[in-house]
Amino acid sequence: MEGLGRVVANGNGGTFARNSPTQVSLLVLMLWTGGGEQPPIACAQLTGSRRVKITITQKEAAVSIQAWWRGTLVRRTLLHAALRAWIIQRWWKQKLVTLLEKRQRANLDSYVRKEWAAVRLQSWVRMWRFRLRYCRLLHAVRIIQLYWRWHICHNRGFIQGHYDVKGNQMNLELEFSLGSQACRMQQCIPLPIKE
Template identity: 65%
Template sequence: MGPEKSTAMTETSAAVRIQAWWRGTLLRRTLLHAALSAWIIQCWWRKIMIMLQGKKRRMALELYARKTWAIVKLQSWFRMWHIRHRYCRLLNAVRIIQVYWRWHSCHTRGFIQGNYEIKENRLNIQLEISLGSQACKVEQCITLPIKE
């Protein structure tokens, strides 16, 4: 076992080392390719997730806007109903006051009502004068001087 054996061992060990290096290089190349592929897939997935989050945010914002609009609409309807109710109550009160005032005015001060009608050369006047509890009706027909 001389120098030939050590040279053969050295050649064998050198071949084993070269093969190991080559296998390592192939393995690292395969792992690098797998890592790059995984990185590409992760980037794509992140992009999809960001788009989905954006869509969810948009939907949530639209829902919030719709709810806010509905709340504002409901509040405005309630305010309108409340003000309309108050207005109707005031209107009824005004009508009651007007009825009593007119009755009082009619019975204390009196009033004059009437109408007229013109036919050919005649003026028909009908007047009703009311003073307190007394009433007087006047009907008169006046001939108008019309030149022909």
Template identity: 65%
Template sequence: MGIQCCKNGHLCQIVIEDYDETILMQMKEEEERKKKMEKLLLPPPPPPPTRTNKDEAATKIQAWWRGTLVRRTLLHAALRAWIIQSWWRLTLVRLLEKKKWAALELYARQEWAAIKLQSWVRMWRVRLCYCRLLNAVRIIQTYWRWHCCHTRGYFQGSYELTATKLGVELEVFLGAQICRITDCIPFPIKN
């Protein structure tokens, strides 16, 4: 950019230059030179070929074939994903089934243990009651037998003791009835 002024009959030119614009201008000039050089060195590109019906048909067939290949690839990928998803769902169901069985088994064990403890406690209580009753029955029987023996009859007997055997003869008198017991008990001989 330049400005001209006249002072006292002298012509004066003032030049104001923008550095950035100068660089851009130099770059544009350089690009234009390169394009001219390329045009001189390289032959011009051939004109675009004219398309025939055969070319268009071949392009359509190629596009159809590429589309078929892509669809087939996508179908295979979808089938593989479906197989993996089915396997994973089956695995999750099996894991859930195992967890259910484990919980059921734990519950059954706990129930069995509780039932076993309850049955032991019931058995202990019944046995305690039975032992008390048995003891009472024995006491009653002892007193009754003692009373019967003293009021109705008496025992009489003898025994013979040797080195190899014990001979016992008992007579029990119960009023009108007599009971005789004779027995011989051998001793084991130790050498």
């Protein structure tokens, strides 16, 4: 591989880099032109605005093509390995995303349950406190109503009385009090009792 080829340019002294795509395509063209030991093959190709002439033997061309082909196979193998690695990495990243989503959903569900329990507990405590306050107010209202009714009865008036049953008669005694006036009534009512 030392003397891959001699490059002659039109007085510019330009050379190709080793194993460049242009050189490989020229080598492939030279290999197809004949077989066996022959004198060096010359090929010319236009590159940009200058014409380049390359002289190389068939054995060197075959070795170059074989090296290029082996390199292509290695690159293809590496490409397949890289694609497989990329597929595995993508699958693993999707798995990680799925696991992260599950973990976040579980954390969110736990947070929602805790918040709901806290809100429910606060609601019960507030309800209990309001009920206790309501019961106290209701008791105070009943006491105020009782004293107010007693006050109204004493200021406006009241009725008081008692009765006795003797034989077939009922003695009724009522006393009415309306503010400053008082009235007493007694009455004897016969009871219709059949003997």
